Amino acid sequence: MNIVISGGTGFVGKQLSETLMEQGHHVYILTRSPEEKLDTKQVTYIGWLKKGYDPLSQLPEIDAAVNLAGTSLFGKWTKEKKKSIRSSRLEATETLVDMIGKMPKKPKVLVSGSAVGFYGTSEQDSYTEETNKRGEDFLADVTYEWEQAALQANALGVRTVLARFGIVLGHKGALPLMQLPFRYFAGGKIGSGEQWLSWIHVQDAAGMIAYAIEQESIKGALNVTAPHPRRNKDFSKALANTLHRPYWTIAPAPIIQKALGEMSTLILEGQCVYPRKAMENGYTFHYPNLSEALEHAL
Template sequence: MNILITGGTGFVGSHLTKALNEKDHHVYILTRSPEKHTNSEKTSFIGYDYQVEKLPTIHGVINLAGDSLFGYWSKKKKDAIITSRIETTQKVIDIMKQMDKKPDVFITGSAIGYYGTSEDSIFTESTTEPGDDFLAKVVVDWEKTAKQAEQLDIRTVYTRFGVILGKEGALPYMKLPIKMFAGGKIGNGEQWVSWVHIEDVIQLIQFCLFNAHISGAVNITSPYPKRNNDFTKVLAKVLKRPYWVSTPSPIIRTVIGEMSHLITKGQFVLPQQAKDNNYQFSYPYLEEALRETERE
């Protein structure tokens, strides 16, 4: 298969490209700076101004591009978070519109931020009422833009990522205070962390890519979320560091501003679509997943 990917050089995208190449699929990575990368036998880097008619038949499109959520959420940063997602998604939609033969599937990155936050609610793909905070609004607009693919009669999947555990992403930030012997719960520690190992992220994206009956929202999370208090205890155990310091939420908000929302609040999200379709998680349990990230 020929797969077109945006965000192909990022954390998730680079892992996905490698996995697809290993299965003999050719990956076309859409990037703003193709000249900075070297093509290989199974990977080609192309710019957003690339002439669509020069592409071979594209069987699937995977949209993973977007400005990082990490950093102080100034107005400029928040604008970058939303515009990078909307504009890139719209560009991909426009590219697919130009294709004589449309892709079989469009998989677009999304986030469990869609659901808003709660300490006691359980969210699945059947939850249709979004939250009302900044991230929820970003995801709603992001998915609305991607929904245009359905009008092109392309099977469309919205992969809502949880907290991804790997060498990059959120985990290094979560590990830092523990490694500095200042690890402990954040706030009251009751907020849920809906996490997922990078290996399951890559496998679930491919699961959606190759299973033609899957469409709509798909939660990319472990079936066993953990509260912050428990998550941090397990992380401290794996890192062989003490767990004893509690960091009040107001201090977190003072230091990193509105981005603290990612740390002090959470949601219990279940991957119902994956379970209903008999996907077998490689790392369903937190301690095993964290130990694997340390071995990588």
């Protein structure tokens, strides 16, 4: 298949590109700087979102589209950072859907990135794709708008999947930051430690997207998380064991809040999310258990 990806040079995007190439597909990666990239037999870089680029004129007939573009959530959420988080996601999604609308033959599916932050936060409740009520914080608002932009593809006759990512574990992303205190023998739980962390290994994040492209029965929300979410205190203990470091200290919540501002909700609060749709549709996890996922990721 010919598959176009926005955000294909990012952490998950690179893994997805490798996964799709291993399956024999050709990947067309939309980027603002194609001149800095080198095409191969299975990868073609195409410029977009900058004046002078006309991606539609360079794309062949596309079978599937994946949208992973957007500014990283990491970093203090200043007014400008929050504006960038929102606008980058909406701009990429709206532009890609607009491109699809102009294609003579539409792709069969659009898999568009989202986040488990859609559900809001809770230490008691758990969530599946059947949970329709969204949260009431900044990230929930952003993911809702992001998903609504992607769902415009439905009106074009394109099956649309909303990939709600949990914390993705790998050599990039959140894990390098999460492991730092442990490497310096200062690791432990964060805040109360009771907050949930819904995680997934990057190989499964990519694998689930590739699976959703193939499986016509998958549409709408898709929780891209492992089947066994863990509370922060348990995740931290597993991380300490993997790194052969002690688990003994506590990072006080007020210090985290002062340092990170509103972004601290990603660390101090969480949600227990289950990938019911992936399991019901037969996806086989490479790393369903946290200890094995951490061992491989580190």
